[in-house]
Amino acid sequence: MKITDMKVTPIAFADPPLLNAAGLHAPYALRIILELETDEHITGIGEIAGGSSVLKGLEEARKVVVGMDPFERNKIRIAIDKTFANLTDSLNIGYAHKGAARRMYSAINIALVDLIGKAIERPACDVIGGKVRDRIDFSAYLFYKYEGAGGRWGFGHNPDARGWDKAKEMEALTPEAVVEEARAMIKEYGFKSIKLKGGVLPPQVECDTIKALAEAFPGYPLRIDPNAVWTYETSVKYAPLLKQYLEYYEDPCKGQDAMARLGHVCDIPRATNMCTTSFEEIPSDIQKGATDIILADPHYWGGMDATIELGRICSVFGRKLSMHSNSHLGISMMAMAHVGVAVPEISYAMDTHYPWQCEDVIKGGRVKFDEGAIVVGNEPGLGVELDHEKLEILHRNYLKCGIKDRNDEIEMQKKVPGWTVSKHIF
Amino acid sequence: MKITDMKVTPIAFADPPLLNAAGLHAPYALRIILELETDEHITGIGEIAGGSSVLKGLEEARKVVVGMDPFERNKIRIAIDKTFANLTDSLNIGYAHKGAARRMYSAINIALVDLIGKAIERPACDVIGGKVRDRIDFSAYLFYKYEGAGGRWGFGHNPDARGWDKAKEMEALTPEAVVEEARAMIKEYGFKSIKLKGGVLPPQVECDTIKALAEAFPGYPLRIDPNAVWTYETSVKYAPLLKQYLEYYEDPCKGQDAMARLGHVCDIPRATNMCTTSFEEIPSDIQKGATDIILADPHYWGGMDATIELGRICSVFGRKLSMHSNSHLGISMMAMAHVGVAVPEISYAMDTHYPWQCEDVIKGGRVKFDEGAIVVGNEPGLGVELDHEKLEILHRNYLKCGIKDRNDEIEMQKKVPGWTVSKHIF
Numbered sequence: 001m002k003i004t005d006m007k008v009t010p011i012a013f014a015d016p017p018l019l020n021a022a023g024l025h026a027p028y029a030l031r032i033i034l035e036l037e038t039d040e041h042i043t044g045i046g047e048i049a050g051g052s053s054v055l056k057g058l059e060e061a062r063k064v065v066v067g068m069d070p071f072e073r074n075k076i077r078i079a080i081d082k083t084f085a086n087l088t089d090s091l092n093i094g095y096a097h098k099g100a101a102r103r104m105y106s107a108i109n110i111a112l113v114d115l116i117g118k119a120i121e122r123p124a125c126d127v128i129g130g131k132v133r134d135r136i137d138f139s140a141y142l143f144y145k146y147e148g149a150g151g152r153w154g155f156g157h158n159p160d161a162r163g164w165d166k167a168k169e170m171e172a173l174t175p176e177a178v179v180e181e182a183r184a185m186i187k188e189y190g191f192k193s194i195k196l197k198g199g200v201l202p203p204q205v206e207c208d209t210i211k212a213l214a215e216a217f218p219g220y221p222l223r224i225d226p227n228a229v230w231t232y233e234t235s236v237k238y239a240p241l242l243k244q245y246l247e248y249y250e251d252p253c254k255g256q257d258a259m260a261r262l263g264h265v266c267d268i269p270r271a272t273n274m275c276t277t278s279f280e281e282i283p284s285d286i287q288k289g290a291t292d293i294i295l296a297d298p299h300y301w302g303g304m305d306a307t308i309e310l311g312r313i314c315s316v317f318g319r320k321l322s323m324h325s326n327s328h329l330g331i332s333m334m335a336m337a338h339v340g341v342a343v344p345e346i347s348y349a350m351d352t353h354y355p356w357q358c359e360d361v362i363k364g365g366r367v368k369f370d371e372g373a374i375v376v377g378n379e380p381g382l383g384v385e386l387d388h389e390k391l392e393i394l395h396r397n398y399l400k401c402g403i404k405d406r407n408d409e410i411e412m413q414k415k416v417p418g419w420t421v422s423k424h425i426f
Numbered sequence: 427m428k429i430t431d432m433k434v435t436p437i438a439f440a441d442p443p444l445l446n447a448a449g450l451h452a453p454y455a456l457r458i459i460l461e462l463e464t465d466e467h468i469t470g471i472g473e474i475a476g477g478s479s480v481l482k483g484l485e486e487a488r489k490v491v492v493g494m495d496p497f498e499r500n501k502i503r504i505a506i507d508k509t510f511a512n513l514t515d516s517l518n519i520g521y522a523h524k525g526a527a528r529r530m531y532s533a534i535n536i537a538l539v540d541l542i543g544k545a546i547e548r549p550a551c552d553v554i555g556g557k558v559r560d561r562i563d564f565s566a567y568l569f570y571k572y573e574g575a576g577g578r579w580g581f582g583h584n585p586d587a588r589g590w591d592k593a594k595e596m597e598a599l600t601p602e603a604v605v606e607e608a609r610a611m612i613k614e615y616g617f618k619s620i621k622l623k624g625g626v627l628p629p630q631v632e633c634d635t636i637k638a639l640a641e642a643f644p645g646y647p648l649r650i651d652p653n654a655v656w657t658y659e660t661s662v663k664y665a666p667l668l669k670q671y672l673e674y675y676e677d678p679c680k681g682q683d684a685m686a687r688l689g690h691v692c693d694i695p696r697a698t699n700m701c702t703t704s705f706e707e708i709p710s711d712i713q714k715g716a717t718d719i720i721l722a723d724p725h726y727w728g729g730m731d732a733t734i735e736l737g738r739i740c741s742v743f744g745r746k747l748s749m750h751s752n753s754h755l756g757i758s759m760m761a762m763a764h765v766g767v768a769v770p771e772i773s774y775a776m777d778t779h780y781p782w783q784c785e786d787v788i789k790g791g792r793v794k795f796d797e798g799a800i801v802v803g804n805e806p807g808l809g810v811e812l813d814h815e816k817l818e819i820l821h822r823n824y825l826k827c828g829i830k831d832r833n834d835e836i837e838m839q840k841k842v843p844g845w846t847v848s849k850h851i852f
Contacts, residue, residue, distance in 0.1 A: 071548055072556030074734075074770055120546040122497055129731060130498030279742045286712070305555060308500075312735040313742065316705045344500055 014151020021199030023408030044115025109303020136340030323350030440577020447625030449834030470541025535729020562766030
């Protein structure tokens with residue numbers, strides 16, 4: 001079997017005005033959809049975070065991938081690595097860094113695993129060793145937010161919204177409002193654990209929010225993720241208060257050294273998606289004892305195969321595994337779900353932004369949750385098919401919206417003049 | 427697809443009187459052949475080192491595997507782990523140790539990968555991510571030896587032997603004789619690098635052998651493996667002499683601590699198949715800096731998938747990867763070859779005992795070498811089929827030969843009364 005083409009389609013879809021340590025989500029979030037076509041007319045699909053450098057990089061990757069056998073993903077990975085290692089000057093956008101090659105390959109690997117699953121008529125998880133569980137739990141991913149819906153409504157409202165769709169348009173800047181947000185999301189999706197995106201309001205308010213969530217949802221595992229804008233001192237200061245509520249403490253402070261020091265004085269398990277985000281950063285993480293839990297993400301670590309390998313590393317070195325997420329659509333949703341049922345070491349409900357979106361590029365409606373989990377069936381590949389009409393609509397969104405790169409800081413400055421990431425430290 | 431049966435057949439085949447640090451090879455070597463049968467009439471085959479505890483263990487593993495889906499090898503691995511973790515007292519042969527579960531699963535994993543390859547009509551290497559190379563080099567694996575052929579000839583001769591078959595019956599206890607052994611093996615197989623099994627004669631004689639080989643085969647990468655019966659002091663003493671000849675220095679002395687110390691005073695790359703033989707031993711190897719090269723073996727590390735994972739660990743922690751071998755037949759030969767073409771990190775010619783055997787259990791003659799390499803083609807699975815007549819012959823050998831467990835020390839005592847492993851230290 002040979003890959004005959006790799007179609008790369010940038011898309012934009014409505015995203016609510018969610019707040020985070022880097023600023024504010026723009027009305028549109030960017031993704032890129034990949035289609036790997038073969039001479040046997042089987043197509044594999046993938047999805048990855050958008051942006052102009054990724055788009056340019058995938059065009060380079062395309063030259064490598066076309067003509068290769070989709071089953072030979074080890075060879076494709078190495079070819080991509082070599083290509084990007086040699087691109088230093090011509091593109092001049094940092095592609096020589098291993099991370100760039102890995103990001104390109106991540107998207108391609110997801111499409112390859114989907115393609116192989118379809119070719120052998122087995123679910124994608126079977127391509128990476130098969131299910132260890134039939135369903136994988138996700139957490140309710142809560143945000144502080146401004147009022148509004150994003151997308152074609154800008155930051156305004158959809159007058160027809162009901163239920164969770166209405167709730168997610170509401171402002172949520174207090175503990176009480178976040179509890180209401182949680183109630184609506186959990187009612188809709190059935191999640192059984194909760195993650196709060198922190199690093200937005202003063203730490204005491206965020207701790208009060210965690211306390212309010214703990215009281216409103218007794219027994220629910222809780223997490224907070226200040227995205228490393230708390231200082232080491234702040235992280236230490238709030239640890240005793242948070243300890244009674246938290247399942248894990250995600251990136252309160254910045255860097256492996258600070259996280260390692262935190263481990264000496266705080267016995268809440270420390271999770272990261274910031275200080276250890278690649279295989280290259282694992283040795284120093286281990287040596288320093290920087291973290292307890294790695295938040296894997298097949299979109300950054302090298303795809304679905306790489307998450308199996310990361311799982312093995314975690315079991316060998318006594319780390320646990322959970323999952324990070326960006327704003328995403330249904331192809332990524334299913335890639336994450338297949339990884340979630342296949343990787344033995346994943347032992348927490350995984351993160352997903354999916355409830356915050358309302359559009360998609362897949363046929364037959366959005367991916368369904370069953371009591372907060374995704375049940376992975378036996379459909380070939382990722383179990384979803386690309387809807388080319390929907391893809392075209394979201395591609396036109398991309399062309400019209402004018403956003404080529406995510407920049408939460410600039411978006412925030414539209415609301416709070418003079419706001420900068422560098423000064424946003426607690 | 428469901429596994430309906432797992433047939434476990436112990437076999438014995440002729441093995442020449444090869445010397446090593448543990449004593450002497452008996453006239454018969456033991457292996458166990460696995461056949462995983464399915465409700466879709468596709469069978470996967472595997473091969474593993476024999477012995478009574480492995481045989482008993484595989485009978486336990488059989489109870490777990492039957493009824494499972496062969497594609498779900500992550501789930502099977504965990505089920506085997508759990509089974510052996512719970513077997514402490516009933517079998518009373520150390521099965522509760524993780525190594526036992528991993529060894530059982532290793533054999534099963536090879537059969538699963540073969541089975542899946544056959545089911546999807548792709549070579550076994552494609553099940554673990556596909557080829558990164560089309561051929562994999564092996565090394566000429568030289569032994570000091572007594573005269574004789576092993577097997578039905580006991581330690582006598584096959585009067586019809588010619589070429590390498592004749593050469594391998596000759597005594598080889600001097601540098602000159604080992605050079606002749608090398609010439610015959612290399613003429614027959616075309617190997618381009620050489621490994622000497624050491625730890626047999628006094629270190630100076632073994633170093634002289636390496637020197638003689640270097641002179642007879644200029645430019646050939648050389649290795650010596652004293653199987654950790656040299657003291658730390660001896661290992662240090664001979665390092666300056668060996669440095670000019672060796673590609674790597676395999677387990678000269680015993681244990682991660684001694685190997686780590688050796689690294690401080692010796693700049694020959696250190697390889698191991700003794701101080702780091704499982705994922706559990708990796709963290710201390712890394713922390714101590716005990717080795718430079720891990721000699722993987724899918725028969726011990728958890729199968730073919732696990733070798734991909736080990737490769738990733740090696741690349742992350744700056745280790746290189748090569749391959750260990752025991753006396754084996756064609757199924758193992760092909761499992762090793764498929765691993766060899768698929769695992770990107772393997773960067774040395776791999777070890778194999780295959781030239782020392784003359785029998786096999788596969789159809790169509792023994793596996794062929796092409797200038798010291800095995801070329802992995804596109805035949806489904808491992809690319810070899812079990813010959814049940816040959817299997818029956820070697821199974822009858824097993825029943826007749828009376829050997830149930832390998833014990834090179836007892837075999838050696840027949841030649842050298844009073845010889846003991848514990849006193850065999852240089």
